[in-house]
Amino acid sequence: MTIFSIIFYVSIGILLCILYFHLSNLLFDFFSKKYSNESSLRAFIFIAPAFIILLIYILYPVVETVRLSFFDKYGRDFVGISNYIWAIKDPEFKRGILNNLGWLLIVPTLSTFFGLVIANLADRIWWGTIAKSIIFMPMAISFVGAGVIWKFVYDYRGPGDQQIGFLNAIIVSLGFEPQAWITIPIWNNLFLMAIMIWIQTGLAMVIFSAALRGVPKEMLEAARIDGASELKIFTSIIIPYLNQTILVIWTIITIVVLKIFDIILAMTNGQWQTEVLANLMFDWMFRGGGDSGRGSVFAIVIMVAVVPIMILNIYRHKQEEKI
Amino acid sequence: MLKLIKLVLAICVSFVFFNTSANAGGHYTGPDLSGQKITISGPWLAPEDGYMREIAAIFEKATGATVEYGGSDSFEQQIVIDIKAGSPADIAIFPQPGLAADMAAIGGLSPLSNDVKKAVLDNYAAGQSWVDLATYPDQNGNDQFYAIFYKVNVKSLVWYSPDNFADNGYEIPDSMEELIALTRQMAADGNTPWCIGLGSGDATGWPATDWMEDIMLRTHDPSVYDMWVSNEMPFNDPRVLEAMNFFGTFALNDKYVNGGSKAVATTDFRDSPNGLFTSPAECMMHRQASFIPAFFPEGVEAGVDYDFFYFPAYSTKDLGKPVLGGGTLFAATNDNQATMEFLKFLLHPEPNEWWMAKGGFLTPNKNADLSKYSSDTFRKLGEVLTNATTFRFDGSDLMPGAIGAGSFWTGMVDYTNGKSAKDVADAIQASWDAIK
């Protein structure tokens, strides 16, 4: 496609959208002068597109996925809960759950921890802003791009060859055997998680950085005058003060991690026992003709895992609105 | 004036050219089909679509019919939609038999006549194998012959550097026993015999399935292979385990494979043959299909820097010369005179020889003139095919997608990573049971 047709396509798409709002509102203005009842019909114009899109893209898929999970691989015949029974017996499903659990335990915890430590360090050092920029940068990179970056770091060559992967080069220079990092079962999960931690720490850091500014200066100074060590201040003043923020960040990263997919697809494609639920779902959907019933079961499991966080979110939001 | 001279010259030259080409080889002559039109749809895009149209032009010229070819890279989805909607082209070019069988089962294909079948039996090396691969049950469950193979590839090949063999005094093995002995010899000399790489992105593991299939054909009767592919014989049958362990004697031995067994699953299959061309050589041999030279390093030359030999069979087992390969099938989706004639036309040497001269084309047709191949390498590849006593299609392509493009691949990766053959085969069989 040429650049011109791209520009053409893009402008048409955007124009149509603007036209809808403008024309419908003008029409409404025109008619509402005759029958004046501003609010509810106007509200309808304002929310209709968004509502329809949400209906099609969020609500309908949720309902449909639930339905499909009870049907056969073509989505035609009702098969009861046999897809679920299959899943429970499937060893890959079990491993997927275990791997997902590992990700959920390790990635949010370490990202939050590193983020907090770095935010705290950087705020007290003159070149802290630059440091923060660098650590935040991975947030802008796609998971696949990050995959390439780290695949390069983990690259493996046979023992006799010159290593071009950074990690193996270090290992070899220390006198050890090079390792094919992403193929060592169980441990390879940690090497994949490292990528996610590398990305998400930046997010935790900037949010903590913003929150740290809210810590009352007097409290810190009072503690310093009392001769408390920096570590002591960190653990007994800053951490308790940031309690809420820690929880929020932990939740955000947990949601991201629960849906982890791209990194594994790019790095191992679920081989060497690194599969997680989202990748299993993708495989069952698209590999070898696909099985929408079994694929949907994985989607439902992910969904169910998110529900508690969802309820917590709505509850918290209601609390805030009240204040 | 100058223009006129040029024009006259051009006409003369083209006339001469025409004449010489007209004198070469046997010509296809067909019935008069003037006014009839056939359409062909297939997966080929440039440059193959151009070749296909030129082949069609030969047919058009001989019969007066018109032929149209349309290529699509989503052919496999498109043909299903078209056949189900009842509006397919007249001829469909299937990249693998599985899809053709599926279409036959829903009544989407027209069976071919017995003389076409006989022509394949008579003219193709290992003719019975080619007929069997194109015979599927129709919608009533009756076996019918549906398609002819045109443009095939060979997998049972071992690539090597003639110079490296000469430097070390190695001979090309004629039997599996000799190949095993040669492998030992190389390791004893301090050379690494094999380069094996299973990496292929999403499809990581498939090169090992080719190994398995080649070994199965060399250790057991072809009927065992067929039972294995159709799962009449379970995947964890001792004969399959035996083949897997045989692959393991090469792939799991750190001395036999470049980079050690750890590197097998992580090395990309496209990069793995590079070891043949490094200084010093990282490996001596590489078993891979006829398409692999496309991935060799820039500037290496066929017949000079590399060559191949047939992945040999056991001399002690009476299994002939089995060849593993793949190929495209032409099947009729509408039954009319011109369509059937076009399929017969493809069995004639002329369309085969024409494409042989272009390269990238192999044919099992014994009547095709081998001297028409574009290079010696292709000629020798063609000989492997025409010398075959048994031909079998890539088994993983014939298995259901969840196995042949799923658990078989991942299973072989697990195997090279240290899992036992028994556990791997059990897991593959379990996944097969799960989709039944």
Add this chain to the structure above:
Amino acid sequence: MKKNLLSSFLAQFLLLVFVIVWIIPTFGLFVSSFRDKDLLAISGWWTSLITTQVNEIHRTVNMESQIQENNIYIIKENIFVKNSKKKISSFGITSKNINQFLVKETATLKDGSKLTVYENGDYIWKSQKPFKNKKGRRIFITASSPPKFTFDNYKEVLFKEGVGQAFLNTLTVAIPSTIIPLIICSFFAYALSWMKFFGRDTLLALIIASLVVPLQMSLIPLLSFYNDIGALFNISSKSYPGVWLAHTGFGLASTTFLLRNFIKSLPHEMMEAAKVDGATHYDIFLKIILPLSIPAFASIFILQFLWVWNDLLVGLVFLDQVPSEIIITAKLRELLGSRGENWEILTTGAFVSMTVPLLIFFLLQRYFIRGLVAGSVKG
């Protein structure tokens, strides 16, 4: 005081360690994308400034180039095709012993002919009998190759590998997929914060709930929905407008949520006043809310744009994987699969895919961070 200095030093050191660990992977990629591909394949990027030792195989020319001088047959040529900066240190004539001879030494071959190789690649091969070789003889050399940086990788990746086209495709996906939800969500957010209608609270709860619905869940149903629509109108089910709408759908909840929080915080006296003057909601929206919300728009624009640019799954599922539609992340994944260890292609491809996000990141970091913080502290 001394203790403070020590702790400050410790803090600086610790932070430096973090920074180095965080920057090294990206830096390695960046350096590698400019390295010569042959060097990249055999040496780590950290050695890119020093001379690398390479082993190569070359062939002599064949018998046709021989000349005869005083009954001696001579073949004389240079090993390297074009002027090379490589310096040969040793050579060999069989793969079994690739550095048997130092440069300028003379090797005696089996047939009695003599071969000498010089540092710059010149070689002389002399024989008493005429040469009969149809193919060139192999010479194995060990040479030192000076550092070499090049833009060739970029040329290759952008024009030959189709990454350039994928880059444009991604733009075609990303711009409407950012602007359309922005337009739709701005009206939606306005309605949610300032208009009264039945079911407003439920709708808000629904949006917060959909913030966490896993995207993967929507794929199967939406794809079959798209297929049905495609079959109904006999059009392709995978198209750019389809992806725009999909991204709009998936991004709408979070953009609306962020914007609503912002609009809600605007002083409502202004609106009350406008209303008294007889302005409609549309007027208020266009003339008051929109101009005030520009900083919020900037943040949301960046978040959504980056999200779409970096997305893989939606592009993978809702677009055909053909050159005219494939997006850059999908292309990169394809290259990971098809170009395995051609690191010059992968590193460069990855870097090309990162240019836009990094540009936005460094130019508009402030808005980016503001958006993230707003989204998280509230969300």
